[in-house]
Amino acid sequence: MPTFWCVNFDIENCVLEHGLDESLWLMQYQYSHDGHTYQGEKGKAATSRNWNTLRGINPGDWLVAYLPKNRFYAIGEVIEPRLRERHRGQSHQEDTIKRTVLEHKHRFLSGVIRYTDATVLYEDFTDPWNRIVTNSNSRQLEDWRYPQRVDVNDWKHVVRSGVEVEGLAKAVKFPLYRDAAFQIPETFFEKIRIKLQQSSGTTDFSLPEEVAADQTGEQFVEGAIRTVLVNAYERNPAARRTCIKAHGTSCCVCGFSFGAVYGPMVEGYIHVHHLRSLSEIGCEYVVDPVEDLRPVCPNCHAVLHNRCPAYSIEEVRALFQQGG
Numbered sequence: 001m002p003t004f005w006c007v008n009f010d011i012e013n014c015v016l017e018h019g020l021d022e023s024l025w026l027m028q029y030q031y032s033h034d035g036h037t038y039q040g041e042k043g044k045a046a047t048s049r050n051w052n053t054l055r056g057i058n059p060g061d062w063l064v065a066y067l068p069k070n071r072f073y074a075i076g077e078v079i080e081p082r083l084r085e086r087h088r089g090q091s092h093q094e095d096t097i098k099r100t101v102l103e104h105k106h107r108f109l110s111g112v113i114r115y116t117d118a119t120v121l122y123e124d125f126t127d128p129w130n131r132i133v134t135n136s137n138s139r140q141l142e143d144w145r146y147p148q149r150v151d152v153n154d155w156k157h158v159v160r161s162g163v164e165v166e167g168l169a170k171a172v173k174f175p176l177y178r179d180a181a182f183q184i185p186e187t188f189f190e191k192i193r194i195k196l197q198q199s200s201g202t203t204d205f206s207l208p209e210e211v212a213a214d215q216t217g218e219q220f221v222e223g224a225i226r227t228v229l230v231n232a233y234e235r236n237p238a239a240r241r242t243c244i245k246a247h248g249t250s251c252c253v254c255g256f257s258f259g260a261v262y263g264p265m266v267e268g269y270i271h272v273h274h275l276r277s278l279s280e281i282g283c284e285y286v287v288d289p290v291e292d293l294r295p296v297c298p299n300c301h302a303v304l305h306n307r308c309p310a311y312s313i314e315e316v317r318a319l320f321q322q323g324g
Contacts (some may be wrong), residue, residue, distance in 0.1 A: 002077075002309055004189040006066040007059060007150070007170075007181045009073075015146060015189040016067060018129050020074060020155050026146040027180050031104045048101045054121045054150070055097055057181065063152055064184070064192050071162035072192045076152030081122040087112050090126045097121070113147075123147040149315050157196035190307070199214055242289035243272055251297035253304075253317050258297075270295040273304060275313070 007025040009016040014029060019026050029047045057063075059080050065073040091111030097118050107113075113123040124147055130142045168177055171188040184192075250257045251268045259267030273296045287293070294313060296304065303319065306311050311319075 003056070003061045004184050005061060005073075005181050006064045006168075006177070006184055009065060009067055010146075012067070012131075013067070014131065016065060016073060018146075018158070019065065020160070022127075022157060023076065023154055024149050024151045025065070025076075025181075027143045027148040028146040029148060029180060030106060031100075044104055046179075048104075051097050051101050053100055053181050054148070055118045056183075057121070057150060058119050063150070064189065065155065067162065068178070070164050070166075070168055072165055072196065073160065074155040074158040075189075075193055075196065076155045078120055079147075079151050079153050080120060081114065082151050084124075084126075085261045086126045087124075109317060120150050122149055124149050147148070157193065157200045159196055159199045163192075163195045163199050167191065167197050176238060238268070239287055239289040239293065240272055243293040244268070244270065244295060246290040247293075249295060249296050251300050251301035252294045253296055253313060254320050256297040256299075266307070271298055271301045272296075273301055273313075 009019055011027065015026065027050070029050045031047055057078060061078045062079060063076050065076070067073070078178065085207050091108075093108045093111055093112055093113045094116055095107050097115050100115075107156055107162050108123070108125075110125045112126060115123075124143055127145060127147075129145070131146070132141055133144050134141055167188060167189075170182075170204065171185055176182045249259065249268050251270065252266075258269040272293050275292055275294060296313075300316055300320070304313070304315050
């Protein structure tokens with residue numbers, strides 16, 4: 001199951017704007033290095049805590065873009081670091097958070113750095129974006145690139161002015177909500193998501209779990225291509241046929257059949273739903289159409305995806321029965 005996080009975009013909206021534009025969260029928490037004092041001696045404990053916290057974020061988790069005090073701007077699903085065009089031809093190095101925290105020192109200040117004991121954290125010094133700030137310790141101008149980063153698939157329900165949602169102090173113990181990243185309960189994440197959705201005028205009724213690419217043969221590979229909103233006739237026809245052969249064309253949640261209601265013109269029309277979210281898998285995998293897919297009507301499919309992560313078939317069936 002995914003974990004839900006608020007990620008702090010520092011104190012200025014320019015950092016947030018860059019993160020929203022680049023589909024990432026970025027942080028400038030560094031130890032003294034190469035003549036730069038950054039957090040200074042007094043900030044070592046906070047810096048170490050933030051670096052260690054980032055080890056807990058994984059692909060499929062959800063981030064909430066956050067700025068103190070109590071303003072939320074978007075949600076995004078965590079993915080593994082992207083290979084961006086600007087990374088090509090640059091140095092690629094590896095390090096560990098364990099060593100960085102233990103020694104209070106950075107090995108690299110250029111190129112792209114992956115941390116082998118953290119799934120999604122990386123550093124990117126190839127991005128030309130930066131901030132020139134006066135260091136509060138040295139009183140000198142410094143070039144802050146906010147190199148520590150976590151990528152998201154895409155920021156959703158973006159409200160660039162932000163929304164306020166009450167309850168953060170109750171949902172998260174003090175002083176954790178002052179950290180660069182901190183976990184929040186799923187219930188509080190849902191409150192934020194709904195408020196952002198209402199304020200942005202967007203909906204959750206996209207269907208990202210549809211089979212999006214036509215394949216040949218008996219194996220149905222997914223994950224290599226970013227999924228988009230598709231209709232029933234654009235799904236992988238082989239996977240669809242195999243799923244329907246096993247489970248039929250009636251919705252496995254409510255029993256609705258297009259053919260029975262609208263006649264032979266739409267006989268067999270049905271959506272196909274992934275029982276396992278692609279975000280939970282996080283990489284290319286071979287789909288088993290009988291085990292991994294289920295036929296569902298568009299209404300039930302929309303309800304299944306009206307939460308992040310999606311509801312289970314059983315949960316939506318129970319909702320349908322209660323409503324009936």
